[in-house]
Amino acid sequence: QVQLVESGGGSVQAGGSLRLSCAASGFTYSSNCVAWFRQGPGQKREEVAAIYTGGSKTYYHGSVKGRFTISQDNTRSLKNTVHLQMNNLKPEDTAMYYCAADEASLCNNWTWQPDYDSWGQGTQVTVSS
Secondary structure: OOEEEEEOOEEEEOOOOEEEEEEEEOOOOOOEEEEEEEEOOOOOOEEEEEEEOOOOEEEEOOOOEOOEEEEEOOOHHHOOEEEEEEOOOOHHHOEEEEEEEEEOOOOOOOOOHHHOOEEOOOEEEEEEO
């Protein structure tokens, strides 16, 4: 059973940066699709970014492209950890951010939320103007 634990959320001013981390455990396969989604106040949950851990191919929602970077940790002890570096944050980035995993997936359909088998509890990001 896959477990995902997010960390790194907080409050920052517009233009600031935060780095979210998703620590995963329990994968059966070594290559998976790991993604970040977010849900702002009164909004539906939307995709943010995804990474295929078998080859590090990455995907981004248009609103975060150029500001956010998703990556997998190359440290041996943290090899199942995925990071989301968020720069130049805007008030509209305020949301609960969730990590999700689709085992053995190539991320070909990374925005389709029902494909994700496992979800974390979320970490709050608040950006003030």
